[in-house]
Structures are given as C-alpha cells and as structure tokens.
Amino acid sequence: MTDIAGIQTAIDRFMQSDTRGALLPLLHALQEEFGHVDPAAVPPIADALNLSRAEVHGVISFYHDFRTEAPARHVVKLCRAESCQSRGGAAIEAQLSHQLGVAMGHARKDGQVALEPVYCLGLCAIGPNALVDDRPVARIDSARVVAIASEVEA
C-alpha cells in the first residue's frame, strides 16, 4: 500500500535541509524511512527538486542500492568479490543459497529472507564475509551458514 501522504511529508521535511544536489540523499532518506523507494514517489520528488520524472527514474534505476519494492524481513548480503572467492566464497554461496532456500539475487517467496550479492565489504583478509541484517560476519564456514540460516528464520 502506497502511503503517498507519508512520502510527501518526508519529502517536505527533507527539503528544509536545503541540501545541494539533493537527489541521492533524498532517495536514501526515503528508503531509510519506507524500506524502499516507491515508484509513486517519483512525481513528488521530481516536483520538489524541479527535475523531470525521467531524470528521477534514471537515477533510481542506475544505482544498485535503490529498491522499488519492499525488502524481505531479513537480508543477507554475501560478498562475491575476488578476495572472498579466494577463500572459498563460491562454495559458501552455494550452501547458503541451499540453506536459505533462495537463489542469489532473490527474495524468498514468503518474504522472510533475501540473499543479495555485494562486491566487497572491506573485510578481505577474513572472508568469506557477509552482512546479516547490517551486522558484519566473517570467516563464514559451514557451521556459520547454519547459524545464519537459523537466525533469519526467527
């Protein structure tokens, strides 16, 4: 359900900060508050910043971070970059995907958990690494995969 009045209020509040080049900070603020950037937010954002809707849409779709749908209840972001690969990341990815019952890059149908790729968390000497609901986890092995899976089922 789109809370258009809520979105407008959030935009108005943000506009008081008088930020230069405000589009990205505004999108971050909306995603923080609503969990995603609803496509219905595009027209009021365009109005507030005096941009075209196409420009706003172009920015939202350019950046990997911005979501246009509500996220899963839990999000596991697994690092797929080179250093984590060198420490067995591919096998961990396969196990995690199996344990969570969801393919990399997808959310589970019941909305409980999503498995997303991330390219480097800056923990490259202690991989494979992940962010489990924003909490960093290092040296992921089979036991830790099981622990992560049971944590996100709760």
Added chain:
Amino acid sequence: MTRVFISKDMASLALGADAVAQAFAEAGCEVVRTGSYGLFAIEPLVEVETDEGRVAYGPVGPDDVAAVLGGSHGARIGAIGDHPFFARQQRFTFARCGVTDPLSLADYTAHGGWKGLEAAIGLSPQDVVDAVKASGLRGRGGAGFPTGIKWQTVLDTPADEKFIVCNADEGDSGTFADRMLMEGDPYCLIEGMAIAGHAVGAGHGYIYIRSEYPFAIEAMREAIARSAGKIAPFTLEVRVGAGAYVCGEETALLDSIEGKRGQVRAKPPLPAIEGLWGKPTVINNVLSLAAVPFILAEGAQAYADVGFGRSRGTMPIQIAGNVRNGGLYEVGFGVTLGELVNEIGGGTASGRPVRAVQVGGPLGAYFPPSMFHLPFDYEAFAQAGGLIGHAGITVFDDSVDMAHMARFAMEFCAVESCGKCTPCRIGSTRGVELIDRIVAKAPRAAGALETMPQIRNASRSARSHDQEVELLRDLCDTMKHGSLCALGGFTPYPVLSALDHFPEDFGGGNALPEAAE
C-alpha cells in the same frame, strides 16, 4: 579500575569484538574502543594497560577474560610494536589507528593531531602547495598523479567557490585502508581536508563514502560534528554512495554528488578547473588526504626521505585473500611483492602453494610467483603490465581457476559499466561469452546467417581455439583504447594477465574441425 583497549573496527566486529568488550566490561574493566592495528589474525585484540605500558593479547574470546586479566593467557603478545608484523612498518598515516579512541578529540590532540593544520594556517596557500609538491606525494587512489600539481591548478584557477572532494568510494576487492582510517582515525582525514581547503582557497568539502561502509559513514559524520569548531571556517559533509562501483571514478563521483547518474565525464575539462558544479575542485583519495597532516607537521623532507624511485613516502598496503597474516601494512615503497606475500603475509591461509596474486583490485593484473621480485613502485608495476591501484593484494592458492577469474572480471565490468562507451558496455558481455566458449573448448560454429552469400564480412567458418583467444585479445585491445575510464580501460589487465601467465587454464587444442567453405 583496569583499562583495556578493544577495537571496534568493522573487521573486529565481524570477528566478535563486541562480545569480548562486553565481557571485559562485566568483569569491571574500563573498556576503551579503538580502531584496529590491522592484523586480523590476532583480532579480536585486547590490550591491557599496565605499569609497563599496554600489553596485547589476541585473538581473545569472551571466555578468556580471567586469564587475560591474570596475565597468564596463552595468546599474550606483549607490546604490540614488538610483534613481527609491525617490526618493519613505517606508520606515517596509520600512526594513531589502533592506539586511540577514534572519536576522542583529546586523544587525537595528545597523539600529535592538528599539528599539520596549525602549521598550514601559519603558511601562505602557495607555501602549503609547495610543501605537498616537495613531499613527492602522489595520488594514492590509483593513477599516482602528483597531488601537489593538482592542488596548484586549483589554487591558480580563480573562482567564487572551490571544493575539496574526498573519494572514499573504496570499491576494490582486497582494499580496506580507507575504511580502516575513517573508522579508526577520522580526524586525520578531516585535518588533511582542512589543510587542502586552506591551500587552494576552498570553503567546503565532501566525503563521498560507499554505502557498503556503514561504520565509516557513522564515524565520519560524528567526527565532523565534533571537530567543526576546530576546522572552521572550513566545513565538511558526508555523501553516501548507492552501490555503483563506477562512482569510484572521480568524474562519475562528482556527478553522483550533484544528484545525477554516476556517469563518467569526458576530460578535459579537468575537475581541477571545472569540477563539482563547474567549480575548481580538488578530488583526492582518502589515503592521499590523510598523508597530508604528517607532511605539514613533520616536514616534506621527512616524507620524501622514505620510498623508492619516484614513489615517495609510505603506502598502506592491504594484504588480503587466501593469506595467513592478512591485514594493513604501511611501509615505504620498494618492498617486493614476494616479501609482502610470503614473509609478511606468511603464505596462504589454506597452506597450499600460492598460484596467483592480484594487485590493485578487480582491474589489476594477476601475477604468478615468478614475478615476486617486483618492487612495490608505480613505475615497476606499470612496466610489468599491471598497476598498484589502491595497493590491495589478493592472494590465491593453487585451487584457483584463472579462466574463471578472467571471466569474472569481464562479468563485473558488464554489471558495473556506466554505459557511456560501447567497448565497455557491450565488449564486456562479449568477453564473457568468448571466455565461456574458450573454456568449453566449443569454438563458435558458423551460423546459418553467416553462410549466406550476401553477408560478406562475416566469418564463413568456425573459429579455432586459437582464433577465439586471438579475438579475446583483440577485444581487450579495443576496450583498453576505446574506453573513457578505468572500468572499461583496465578490465583487460586481469583478463590479459590471466591469459598470459596462466594459459593452461584456458584450455588448448581445437575440438572442432575447421568447417569447409
């Protein structure tokens, strides 16, 4: 009350430092949270304050509290500086990281903070720029362009407004120095940016941090708020990226701050002349800016005295991947790749032989152990067909499949391309397909379309394995010369180096017979 020091660096947190800190607090200790020294093999690291100074233990778990406080724990290291990992380091930029409470202004000042800024304020802008030039400091983000020259251009360009932009979009695998500095000693970066502001006449600065670094974002925001009075009239703010690798490219980063898609701008004009909002802009990496306070406080000569060839000063090198003693190692240029991997890094974590080392992130070349004599130096690496980049070293053991790594490089480029140039946008996808065919030893057969007589320039025959490899090299050449920025232009480094040094992984022989005309 016993004082203990425990890191709250993101890596330490990932290894369980919070639980350890809580256990010491429950045991009645005063816990000071610091940055990390950067040797992750001994994290979580605990230092206990004693009459003889701080005594280090690591790794320490929550159950080890009593043994550590009793001084009897088996993980006792002694003074951290005596640890072999630290013996040869020269910590100019990271001198305070691990030692101090990152957000304590009192700690920062007590450990030599603000001396550089105070010295700079007493000098004319030109004198500050001259000091940076004399230090020999080159951009630590990748290309190694002399920092002082960049600043001179901004100083010399008249404008009503100028900016300092810090590129903290550290997206390269195997690099974490920016993150560690921002989390572990944020005032050092702030001081460097304030000095830059004074040197070129800029009143405002932006720190563009990637969203994957939530703790660095939080630390920088808090540090900016607390030090506002100290750097006034200069002001700073944090901007957060949104998961686009290409925003590490300086002109894409500027567009992103302006609120646009992070697409690369053609140069010229240089950002130093027309940068953020068309104004003269200094854009430097975290490590470049964080090196500046030392240069101003200790003198340009003290910095220039260290190094190798035209690479002056120290480089915070990040040893990562499949390595035993991975971590942050700051040392003057000139240390060899082999010393870094085998002696300092202690070889692979898996215990298997080292097969390949990628230097400089996803766009850096792969080197075999036969090239371990290479000294860490911008020119030496360029000559060997590689780059130092942000000084990340990723170690792989002999289980690595180098064709897979080459494919990954192309795939990464395809996903992250900003879309502006064809060789990068399309070529990278073609590269993935080509490598797939090469490793499947299933060269491309002539399609129905190509055998039609009216299609004159299409190949009429299947391609042999060698021809497919040739085509891949050709594609790399096109990407290298036809791309606007490093993403498309440097992706050939990992691909070609994998092909050159590890041809056996790309298969050989030709499964298909040449089709008849």
